[in-house]
Amino acid sequence: MTIISNDIGRAVEILNNEDVVAIPTETVYGLAGNIYSDKAIRKIFEVKQRPLFNPLIVHLHSIEQLDEIASEFPIKAQLLADAFWPGSLTLILKKKSNIPDVITAGKDTVAVRIPNHPITLKLLKELSFPLAAPSANPFNRISPTNSLHVESYFKNSIKMVLEGGECKNGLESTIIGFENNEPVLYRLGAIAIEEIENVIGKIKVKNKKEKAPDAPGMLAKHYAPKTKTYLVNDIKKFIKSNGDKTIGVVSFTENMNASNIKHVEILSKSGDLKEAASKLYSALHTLDDLNLDMIVAQRFPDVGLGKSINDRLERATK
Numbered sequence: 001m002t003i004i005s006n007d008i009g010r011a012v013e014i015l016n017n018e019d020v021v022a023i024p025t026e027t028v029y030g031l032a033g034n035i036y037s038d039k040a041i042r043k044i045f046e047v048k049q050r051p052l053f054n055p056l057i058v059h060l061h062s063i064e065q066l067d068e069i070a071s072e073f074p075i076k077a078q079l080l081a082d083a084f085w086p087g088s089l090t091l092i093l094k095k096k097s098n099i100p101d102v103i104t105a106g107k108d109t110v111a112v113r114i115p116n117h118p119i120t121l122k123l124l125k126e127l128s129f130p131l132a133a134p135s136a137n138p139f140n141r142i143s144p145t146n147s148l149h150v151e152s153y154f155k156n157s158i159k160m161v162l163e164g165g166e167c168k169n170g171l172e173s174t175i176i177g178f179e180n181n182e183p184v185l186y187r188l189g190a191i192a193i194e195e196i197e198n199v200i201g202k203i204k205v206k207n208k209k210e211k212a213p214d215a216p217g218m219l220a221k222h223y224a225p226k227t228k229t230y231l232v233n234d235i236k237k238f239i240k241s242n243g244d245k246t247i248g249v250v251s252f253t254e255n256m257n258a259s260n261i262k263h264v265e266i267l268s269k270s271g272d273l274k275e276a277a278s279k280l281y282s283a284l285h286t287l288d289d290l291n292l293d294m295i296v297a298q299r300f301p302d303v304g305l306g307k308s309i310n311d312r313l314e315r316a317t318k
């Protein structure tokens with residue numbers, strides 16, 4: 001049985017024992033293990049059924065810990081860290097040689113972030129090692145934004161989910177790396193591009209949808225519900241032309257009625273993209289559990305977190 005508990009001491013014990021624990025963060029729940037334990041890290045890949053070519057993010061409690069992990073800290077990375085850590089920003093930096101290859105998939109860079117969740121920060125402070133933690137979902141499934149999502153994915157294959165409530169941001173971190181000293185955004189996420197650009201100026205975006213991403217692993221199909229999902233420009237037309245299907249709707253602000261619509265998840269009545277982003281995955285989890293023929297979402301405004309939401313919905317439709 002998987003225990004769901006806020007007992008940090010118990011989580012410390014399990015992690016010290018080279019086992020894994022699901023942890024809350026402000027983005028999504030992660031499946032965490034000691035970065036230096038081959039046993040724990042292999043278990044993460046095994047439980048998630050994640051291919052070994054996809055590297056993990058290292059989670060720290062403070063910027064001082066970065067010395068142990070990264071060999072370079074470019075000035076623009078420092079500016080971003082100052083602005084957003086603890087928070088939903090992951091930086092790809094040159095790694096130190098003590099970082100095991102299994103964490104970085106053999107690359108010479110390592111992904112790091114300081115999450116902004118009080119329970120996980122406390123946990124990290126009580127450990128003598130950083131935690132590697134990918135999102136706590138099986139490969140290609142929707143990321144979990146509460147402890148029950150994690151439990152229903154992994155049932156008995158993990159000992160504990162550290163309870164931390166609903167994830168405030170609800171989308172994975174924004175990932176930024178450096179190529180020839182220039183910053184590159186590899187994954188749209190919980191921090192909008194505009195916010196990043198306010199700090200370091202214009203940034204190149206390589207948020208690709210590759211089949212086998214060479215590094216900044218962004219697989220085309222990702223975050224996918226089991227139910228066939230569509231992202232459309234004209235939702236009313238889509239609903240009319242699928243009269244014989246049972247449909248679940250992801251709507252930004254408004255309710256919708258039609259005989260074939262079985263359920264509507266409204267993400268933000270007031271039209272707030274941050275609130276919508278925080279509810280997206282939870283809405284997809286809910287709709288996916290209803291055994292409908294299809295899930296449909298109307299494309300979100302292409303600004304701020306609307307870009308990140310559209311990105312995830314596009315990946316959900318593949």
Ligand code: TXA
Nearest residue numbers: 027029030055056109110111134135172173215216217
């Ligand atoms: O919000 C988040 O980032 C969550 C929470 C748990 O912190 N974690 C998360 O991890 O989303 P994961 O494993 O699902 O996504 C990590 C992404 C992958 O796309 C991976 O390919 C990329 O980070 N990544 C990790 N190390 C990298 C590296 N050295 N170079 C390029 N991309 C890297």
Ligand code: MG
Nearest residue numbers: 134135143172
């Ligand atoms: Mg993931």
